[in-house]
Amino acid sequence: MRLLLVSSILIVLLAIFYSDSLHSFPVHEGMNAAYRYFATLSKKNMSSPRQxxxxxxxxxxxxxxxxxxxxxxxxxxxxxxxxxxxxxxxxxxxxxxxxxxxxxxxxxxxxxxxxxxxxxxxxxxxxxxxxxxxxxxxxxxxxxxxxxxxxxxxxxxxxxxxxxxxxxxxxxxxxxxxxxxxxxxxxxxxxxxxxxxxxxxxxxxxxxxxxxxxxxxxxxxxxxxxxxxxxxxxxxxxxxxxxxxxxxxxxxxxxxxxxxxxxxxxxxxxxxxxxxxxxxxxxxxxxxxxxxxxxxTPLDQKVVKYGPFVMNTEEEIDQAMRDFRSYSNGFERARGWESEIGRGAF
Structure with missing residues (x-):
């Protein structure tokens, strides 16, 4: 807080200095600069509720x-x-x-x-x-x-x-x-x-x-x-x-x-x-x-879904279905497999 106060005073003093030496930067502009500076800081620290x-x-x-x-x-x-x-x-x-x-x-x-x-x-x-x-x-x-x-x-x-x-x-x-x-x-x-x-x-x-x-x-x-x-x-x-x-x-x-x-x-x-x-x-x-x-975090990509398969193109969905039916490319262990906990569920 003390640092912010010192910064504020410095901004105002600099504004006055340049106003006196260059005659092109009025004091009230220096005050406005200080206000804008702290307004920016406040916005950065304030939370913004989602609508x-x-x-x-x-x-x-x-x-x-x-x-x-x-x-x-x-x-x-x-x-x-x-x-x-x-x-x-x-x-x-x-x-x-x-x-x-x-x-x-x-x-x-x-x-x-x-x-x-x-x-x-x-x-x-x-x-x-x-x-x-x-x-x-x-x-x-x-x-x-x-x-x-x-x-x-x-x-x-x-x-x-x-x-x-x-x-x-x-x-x-x-x-x-x-x-x-x-x-x-x-x-x-x-x-x-x-x-x-x-x-x-x-x-x-x-x-x-x-x-x-x-x-x-x-x-x-x-x-x-x-x-x-x-x-x-x-x-x-x-x-x-x-x-x-x-x-x-x-x-x-x-x-x-x-x-x-x-x-x-x-x-x-x-x-x-x-x-x-x-x-x-x-x-x-x-x-x-x-x-x-x-x-x-949102993903910048196309979503193509078919049942339990989620890919990025229709071709990839078709490939997933072929792989599952042929027990290949990740589904090799599905051949002949039946869970113990799922037996008789249907």
């Missing part, structure tokens, strides 16, 4: 072997939102899930909100993601796997989110990889006197960073729960695409005249301008509001 571009309901539909999903990104309302290809909010019983199926050209992040999800692939990888944990998968050149829920002792459904993230063109044929992250490994923070709880799955919130990067394409994923009367101003990287999906309750997004109250199962697409997202739950609310805030 809302679109709000829409994610309609429930069937998917997989009897699972019920709400598709926000990847549906009719928003076909894609680079780098995001799809976001499904799924609910399934003990027998309904996502048995053996292939992928190529994308990454998936599966976040379990309630219950447990088993996964198994054609390379022999197996694991279970429990409540609050997630599984990260890079499909790359090719994966065939199964994702099936476990029966919950209390009979409750298995609930979660699956996010598809596009891979940059040069990584479409990279080697597949997996990473599981259980709930206890995910950093969290309480703010606004305990009225706001944030799980930092990927990215950063109020000085707390995630422990692992989840995707080749940079992505932030935050799970935010707000009690009545709570508010959060969350930083998001400038130039990234960002959206929020409301899991529970009602949440107010935006600021000023652009503020909107968004209900459960609705998706909020934010404009790209700005570097913070503002959210709050009204003090009069009867329940907490919970949402996921997701942001990622």
């Amino acid at each position: 809302i571009q679109k709000v829409f309901l994610a309609i429930e539909q069937s998917e997989g072997a009897g699972a019920r999903i709400r598709r926000s990104i990847g549906g009719a309302q928003m076909r894609e939102f680079s780098p995001f290809l799809m976001l499904d909010h799924f609910k399934s019983t003990s027998l309904a899930g996502f048995p053996d199926h292939p992928h190529r050209g994308q990454e998936t992040i599966t976040y379990v909100i309630n219950g447990s999800i088993d996964h198994e692939d054609f390379a022999g990888n197996k694991g279970t993601v429990r409540t609050g944990g997630l599984q990260f998968m890079t499909a790359g050149r090719g994966v065939m796997h199964s994702e099936m829920p476990r029966p919950n002792p209390d009979g409750s459904p298995n609930i979660g989110l699956q996010l598809w993230v596009d891979l940059p063109k040069h990584l479409k044929t990279c080697e597949p990889r997996y990473r599981d992250l259980q709930a206890e490994e995910i950093p969290n923070i309480d703010i606004d006197e305990g009225k706001v709880h944030v799980k930092i799955i990927s990215g950063e919130s109020h000085g707390v960073e995630s422990v692992k990067e989840l995707a080749y394409t940079p992505v932030w994923l935050l799970d935010v729960e707000i009690k009545p009367g709570g508010k959060i101003t969350q930083k998001v990287p400038a130039g990234w695409n960002a959206f929020a999906y409301v899991l529970d309750g009602e949440v107010g997004f935006g600021s000023g005249e652009g503020k909107k109250l968004v209900k459960q199962y609705h998706n909020v697409i934010f404009k790209q301008e700005g570097d913070v997202v503002e959210a709050e739950v009204e003090a009069s609310a009867t329940e907490n509001g919970r949402f996921v805030l997701i942001a990622g």
Whole structure:
């Protein structure tokens, strides 16, 4: 602060000096220069709230072997939102899930909100993601796997989110990889006197960073729960695409005249301008509001999709289908493979 004050005085003195010596720079111009200087500094240090571009309901539909999903990104309302290809909010019983199926050209992040999800692939990888944990998968050149829920002792459904993230063109044929992250490994923070709880799955919130990067394409994923009367101003990287999906309750997004109250199962697409997202739950609310805030760097590339294959050209999609059917170029281990967890699902 002292340095800024000294700088201000120097600017004014220089303005006066040049005014006296050159008679071409009046004192008031020096004052204006100082004002413009500090106005520029203030703008650099001030946060700019993102405005809302679109709000829409994610309609429930069937998917997989009897699972019920709400598709926000990847549906009719928003076909894609680079780098995001799809976001499904799924609910399934003990027998309904996502048995053996292939992928190529994308990454998936599966976040379990309630219950447990088993996964198994054609390379022999197996694991279970429990409540609050997630599984990260890079499909790359090719994966065939199964994702099936476990029966919950209390009979409750298995609930979660699956996010598809596009891979940059040069990584479409990279080697597949997996990473599981259980709930206890995910950093969290309480703010606004305990009225706001944030799980930092990927990215950063109020000085707390995630422990692992989840995707080749940079992505932030935050799970935010707000009690009545709570508010959060969350930083998001400038130039990234960002959206929020409301899991529970009602949440107010935006600021000023652009503020909107968004209900459960609705998706909020934010404009790209700005570097913070503002959210709050009204003090009069009867329940907490919970949402996921997701942001990622947009990819300057064409997206061509066919089922579980995501490439950049029609020719690459045709090649992916030929490779899968002929068990080649990444799908060699799919020949004769059947997962244990997916048997009898259909």
